[in-house]
Each structure stands twice: as structure tokens, then as C-alpha cells.
Amino acid sequence: MLSDEIYQQLAALVGDKKITREATELSYWGKDSTSLIANAAAIIFPQNIEQLQAVVQLANREKIALVPSAGRTGLSGGAVAAQGELVVSLRDMNSIKQFNAVDRTVVCEAGVITADLQAYAEQQGLYYPVDFASSGSSLIGGNISTNAGGIKVLKYGMTRQWVAGLKVVTGAGDILDMNKSLLKNNTGYDLQQLLIGAEGTLGFIAEATMRLTRSPENLTVLLLAVPSLSALLQVLAHFQAGMELTAFEFFSEQALQKVTTQLQLQRPCDEVGQYYTLIEFEAKDEAIVDQAMALFEQCLEQGIALDGVMSQSQAQYQSLWRLREEISSVLAQWQPFKHDLSVPPSQQGEFLLEVEKIISELAPQYQVIWYGHIGDGNVHLNILKPDELNKTDFDLSCKLLSEEIFKHLASYQGSVSAEHGIGLLKKDYLHYSRSDLEIALMKGIKQQFDPNGIMNPGKIFS
Ligand code: MLT
Ligand code: ZN
Numbered sequence: 001m002l003s004d005e006i007y008q009q010l011a012a013l014v015g016d017k018k019i020t021r022e023a024t025e026l027s028y029w030g031k032d033s034t035s036l037i038a039n040a041a042a043i044i045f046p047q048n049i050e051q052l053q054a055v056v057q058l059a060n061r062e063k064i065a066l067v068p069s070a071g072r073t074g075l076s077g078g079a080v081a082a083q084g085e086l087v088v089s090l091r092d093m094n095s096i097k098q099f100n101a102v103d104r105t106v107v108c109e110a111g112v113i114t115a116d117l118q119a120y121a122e123q124q125g126l127y128y129p130v131d132f133a134s135s136g137s138s139l140i141g142g143n144i145s146t147n148a149g150g151i152k153v154l155k156y157g158m159t160r161q162w163v164a165g166l167k168v169v170t171g172a173g174d175i176l177d178m179n180k181s182l183l184k185n186n187t188g189y190d191l192q193q194l195l196i197g198a199e200g201t202l203g204f205i206a207e208a209t210m211r212l213t214r215s216p217e218n219l220t221v222l223l224l225a226v227p228s229l230s231a232l233l234q235v236l237a238h239f240q241a242g243m244e245l246t247a248f249e250f251f252s253e254q255a256l257q258k259v260t261t262q263l264q265l266q267r268p269c270d271e272v273g274q275y276y277t278l279i280e281f282e283a284k285d286e287a288i289v290d291q292a293m294a295l296f297e298q299c300l301e302q303g304i305a306l307d308g309v310m311s312q313s314q315a316q317y318q319s320l321w322r323l324r325e326e327i328s329s330v331l332a333q334w335q336p337f338k339h340d341l342s343v344p345p346s347q348q349g350e351f352l353l354e355v356e357k358i359i360s361e362l363a364p365q366y367q368v369i370w371y372g373h374i375g376d377g378n379v380h381l382n383i384l385k386p387d388e389l390n391k392t393d394f395d396l397s398c399k400l401l402s403e404e405i406f407k408h409l410a411s412y413q414g415s416v417s418a419e420h421g422i423g424l425l426k427k428d429y430l431h432y433s434r435s436d437l438e439i440a441l442m443k444g445i446k447q448q449f450d451p452n453g454i455m456n457p458g459k460i461f462s
Contacts, residue, residue, distance in 0.1 A: 001084045002041045006062055010044055010086070013054045018045040018092070029089055030067075030081040032074035033134075034425060035335060035391065040067070040081035045092045049167065049175065049206040055088060056204065056454075057173035065457050068200035070110065070142025073134040075338060076423030078146060078199040078459055085457075090141045093206065096120050104212045105164050105181050110141025110205045114148075117210065126212035129156035133325040141205040147197030149419035151325075152280075154375040155246045156213075158419070159196065165209035166192045171202060171450025181209050194445060199421050200456040202449035216246060220283040221320045222292055224299065224308040225273030231304035232275045233349045236375060238304070239279055242295045243288065247280035248375025255327050255371045262330045268320060271307030275370075278324050327371050334384035335391055336369070337398035341409060342418035345377040351412055355381065358404045363397065378418035381405075399428075406432040422460045430461060 002010075002021075011019045020026075021042040030038025046052040059066050065085040072079055081087045094111035104126060108117060114128075114135040121128040130143065132150030142148070144166070149158045156162075165179040178192040179185055195202055226232045236248055252275050260267055268276070283289045292310065299305035311317035343351045352370065359368055365386060372380035383401070385394045406416060406429050416422075416429040430439065439461060449455070 002064065002086065006058075006064065007042060009058060010042070010055065013058065014044055014046055014051050018047065019043065029069060029072070029087050032072045032077060032079040032423075034075060034077045034080065034423075036077045036080045036082060036424065038081055039084055040087045041084045043069075043087045043089055045089050047092050049093070049169065052088070052090075052093070052204055052206055053169045053173060053175055056169050056171070059086065059454050060171075060173050060452050063452060063454065065454050067456055068141075068145065068204050070140075070145065071113070071134065071138035072142075073138045074142070074146060074423060075340070075420045075425075076417065077425045078421050078423030078456070079142070080424060082424065083458065088204065090139060090204070090206075093141075094139075097207075099124060100181070103164075103181050105209050106212060107165075107207060107209050108140055109207050110139060110144075112140045114138045114140055114143055121212045122215070124212070125215065127215040128162070128210065128212055130159050130162060133328060140208060140210065144196055144205045144208055145198060145200050146421045147419075149373070149376075149378065151247050151249060151373065153373060153378070153419075154248055155244070160193065162211045163192065163196055163208055164211045166195055166205060167207040168195050168202075169204045169206055171446075171452070171455035175206075176203075179209075194449075197421070199423060199459050201446055201459055202455060216282045218283040219246065219280055219317065220289070220292070220311050221247075221317055222279045222281075222296060222308060222310045223268050223320050223323070224277045224279065224296065224305045225269055225271045226275050226277060226305050227303070228274050229352055230349055232277060232374070234302075234304045235277055235279075235299050236345075238299060239295055240375075243281055243291050245279060245281050245375065247278065247373075249278040249280075249324050249372065250275055250374040250379075251278075251324055251327055251371035252276075252369055254367065255331075255369050256323060258369070259323055259326050259330050262333075263322075263326060265319070265323065268323060269307040269309050273306050276323075277374075278320065324371065327369075328380075331369060331382050331384065334367075334382075335394070336382035336384050337395060337402075338383075338420075339381040339402065339405070339416075340372075340378070340418050340420040341381060341405075341414060341416070342376075342378040343409065343412040343414035345375075347412050348374060348377060348379065351408065351414070352379065354408050355405050358408070359383070359401060362401055362404065366398075373419075402429065409433075424459060427459070427461055
């Protein structure tokens with residue numbers, strides 16, 4: 001915990017109004033979207049990179065552990081101050097500084113809200129394609145620190161692909177200004193890439209140059225009800241071979257039931273499937289729409305789709321997407337045990353069936369909900385907490401279940417965290433996806449960037 005003296009020194013760096021240790025503020029700012037409990041010493045809001053650097057330098061001198069905080073939408077506990085750390089929120093460093101139309105880049109501070117960057121890009125006639133349900137509250141610095149993925153990875157890749165330059169304050173308190181928009185830059189190790197997805201364990205993202213791209217034309221979705229998992233994967237193969245897609249998402253009938261019931265939404269089509277796919281593409285001209293319809297009809301003829309609907313307006317496009325994007329927040333009331341897994345796309349069918357078998361054998365009373373980004377190999381497994389169990393007992397039993405699931409995952413060379421990061425919640429499972437040598441090298445890199453071990457200690461590994 002911070003002494004009064006250190007607290008006053010920190011206040012002198014940022015101003016009295018930009019630091020707090022008021023109890024309600026501590027519990028709000030000290031955590032992310034997980035159910036982990038915050039135990040923060042104080043929250044500080046630097047206003048610029050110089051103040052941020054001064055805070056990190058003081059933290060080095062006084063050996064104060066820091067937790068970087070952005071939009072607090074994370075699902076792995078990466079932004080949770082669980083051990084009396086000082087939370088450093090980048091919320092106030094939120095200006096969009098500079099747009100370059102020729103390079104198609106925009107410089108923004110870490111605290112810019114993802115949706116604001118998307119809107120800014122649109123004002124310039126361009127597009128920032130990394131997108132997910134929490135884009136209205138997540139911050140670009142957090143997106144970079146977690147290498148956020150989302151619903152359009154199939155076409156556009158993850159955040160890493162859109163970072164053209166980074167300005168960071170390292171854990172040692174130095175400022176590194178890296179790359180500055182170059183597309184080609186083969187000058188040794190790419191240090192910038194180490195900070196992307198490092199979950200704040202190496203330093204703070206203070207500012208980023210983000211790439212933009214051309215705006216997609218007339219995005220359209222086709223929602224299909226499919227009879228089985230194997231049919232779903234055949235539909236995926238069929239559409240991928242037949243046309244260019246911008247997203248291919250899926251969710252189960254149970255997920256659809258929860259969303260439509262809780263939010264009082266219409267079911268999208270008459271037939272009931274075991275799963276539903278949401279296939280997005282750019283309907284640039286009539287020929288593309290005809291092609292999508294032809295593929296849809298072939299799926300119906302082959303019995304791998306039962307029914308479907310194609311969006312005919314922007315409103316319908318949005319309401320179909322809502323059925324997918326609301327799943328996570330609707331399920332929150334069942335306090336689900338969440339996994340965010342990936343295996344090579346070709347092995348997903350086999351893997352999902354094995355996971356279902358493990359759960360039905362070891363915990364048949366648990367309801368399992370699948371959804372996610374099946375087009376890029378990333379599925380979200382949510383196990384719902386039964387009312388009669390308390391959260392601690394439920395989590396404990398799910399952890400035992402997880403070990404079994406991860407043994408199978410490892411045999412597919414899968415990832416224990418495809419897009420949500422390791423944080424606190426997944427670090428016990430890191431060894432299923434990373435070798436001892438890889439983990440030792442990661443620790444060595446941390447030592448270089450953060451010699452006093454003040455940056456987000458205990459996250460990713462102990
Ligand atoms: C999603 O795809 O909806 C997000 O990753 C959130 C979640 O997994 O619950
Ligand atoms: Zn996701």
C-alpha cells in the first residue's frame with residue numbers, strides 16, 4: 001500500500017484532482033470485466049506522456065507496482081489491481097493528434113475510445129477495421145496491449161496488423177518512439193511487436209500510429225440456421241471457397257434463446273438450428289449478392305443449412321449482428337466460466353465435440369454455450385453457473401474441468417487464450433500453449449524492459 005508521503009509525491013506530479021484513493025473509485029477503477037475483486041492502493045490519471053514517465057520513474061525509485069488501465073473491458077484479469085497496486089489509467093490521454101491521408105495513418109493517444117477512432121476514420125472516408133461488442137468503451141491502448149481481435153479478424157487480422165508506430169514508456173521509465181509509420185523497416189529486432197499483446201507487463205502504450213484502410217462497401221449479412229456442427233463447418237468451407245468474406249461468426253441455439261428471451265428480440269428465421277452462422281460480405285454489386293444467394297441455395301439443397309435470412313437494409317444488418325454481439329453481456333447474469341480457445345480451423349469440429357464429451361461426462365449438470373469467431377478458428381466456451389452453486393465452488397469445479405479440456409487442446413497445438421489474453425485468470429494454463437523455453441525467454445524480455453518488476457506484476461506469469 002502507498003504511504004501518505006508517496007501519495008503526495010504522486011499528487012504533485014499530476015495534480016490533486018488526478019489521483020484518488022476514495023473507496024468507490026478504487027473498486028471501480030481497480031478491475032476489468034471479470035468477477036475478480038479489486039484491491040488497489042490508488043488510481044492516478046496522467047494527462048500526458050511526460051507525467052506518465054514521471055509516475056513510472058517515481059514507481060521505480062520507490063518500488064511501487066503499477067497496473068495499466070484502459071477501458072477495463074478485459075476478460076482475463078489483466079487490468080485488475082489485486083495486490084494493492086497503483087492503477088494508472090490512460091483515460092485522460094485521449095486526443096487524436098494527426099491524420100496523414102497519403103500514408104493512411106492516424107496518431108492517437110492511448111486513451112482514445114476504439115469507436116471514436118472508427119468514427120474518426122469514417123469522417124476521413126476511411127475505415128478502422130478492428131471491431132468488437134465493447135468498442136464503445138474499450139481504449140486503443142488496451143486494444144494494443146491485448147492485441148485485441150474481434151469479429152473481423154477473418155479479413156482484417158488482429159490489432160497488431162494495424163499498428164504502424166508506437167510511443168511507449170518502458171517499465172524502466174524510458175520513452176521509446178518506434179517505427180513512425182514505415183511499412184518496411186528491416187533494422188533488427190522489431191521491439192514494437194513485443195509491446196503489442198504484452199498486457200502491460202513491459203511498459204505503457206502512450207501513443208500509437210494506427211493504419212486505416214478503404215471503407216467496405218455495402219456490408220451485408222446472411223444468417224443461416226444449420227443442423228449440426230459438421231454442417232456448420234461445411235457451410236464455412238463452401239462460402240470461403242465461393243466468395244470473399246469479412247466475417248464468419250457462429251452461435252448455438254441456446255445462445256440465441258438466451259438473447260432473444262432476455263432482450264425480447266424476434267427470432268431471425270422460422271427453422272430451429274443446432275447452430276447459426278452469421279456470414280458477412282461486401283455486397284459491392286448485384287453479382288456478389290447473386291453469388292451469396294446461390295451458395296445459400298446450394299447449402300439448403302445439400303441439407304447443411306435449414307433456413308436463412310439476408311439483410312436487406314442497414315437496420316436489418318444491425319439487428320442480425322445484435323443477435324451475436326449481445327451474447328456476452330446477456331450471459332453475464334449466469335456468471336459464466338469463460339474460455340477463449342483456438343485450434344487450427346481444420347480441427348475445430350473434432351475439438352468441439354471432444355470438449356462437449358468431456359463436459360457431459362464430468363459435469364452433465366452444466367449448461368454449455370458456444371459462440372464466437374469460428375471462421376478464424378477462435379471459439380468462446382461459456383459454462384453457465386447453476387443457481388444452486390456458489391461462484392467459488394463453481395469456479396473450482398470448472399478449473400478441474402479445464403485441465404481436461406486443455407490436455408486435449410494441447411494435443412491440437414491450440415491456444416488457451418486466442419484473443420482475451422492471459423492476465424490472471426489464464427496464467428495457470430499458459431504451459432499448455434507455451435513451452436518452458438518460451439516462458440523463460442518471455443521472462444528474460446520482461447527483465448530487460450522492466451528491471452524492477454513493477455509493471456503489472458503477476459500477470460501472464462508469476
Ligand atoms: C465476444 O466475442 O463476444 C467477446 O470476445 C466477448 C466474449 O467472449 O464473451
Ligand atoms: Zn470474441
